[in-house]
Amino acid sequence: MQGIKKHTKDIVLFCLAAKEAYYQDKILNSKNSVKELWKTFSPMINPSKIKRTEEIKKLIADNNTVTEGPKIANTFNSYFCEVGKSLAANVKEVKTS
Numbered sequence: 051m052q053g054i055k056k057h058t059k060d061i062v063l064f065c066l067a068a069k070e071a072y073y074q075d076k077i078l079n080s081k082n083s084v085k086e087l088w089k090t091f092s093p094m095i096n097p098s099k100i101k102r103t104e105e106i107k108k109l110i111a112d113n114n115t116v117t118e119g120p121k122i123a124n125t126f127n128s129y130f131c132e133v134g135k136s137l138a139a140n141v142k143e144v145k146t147s
Contacts, residue, residue, distance in 0.1 A: 080086030109116045
């Protein structure tokens, strides 16, 4: 058990040293650019604002399964182009006095 604890401690220390070296390098390479510094530190300061994207691998629309990227994009495009018309057709007209 002592061996595992020592190796774990060594790995943690190695990771911390690597992280420190990484950020020191980032700071040195972006010291003349505030924008680059913000790119480096923003995820650490406010991690909830990190943009996460997920690739859509499969989409079912009108009982059809779509798996190819361009076809998935076109399916979404068609849907969003038509949804406004569809919703507008279902809205009752209100007479104003």
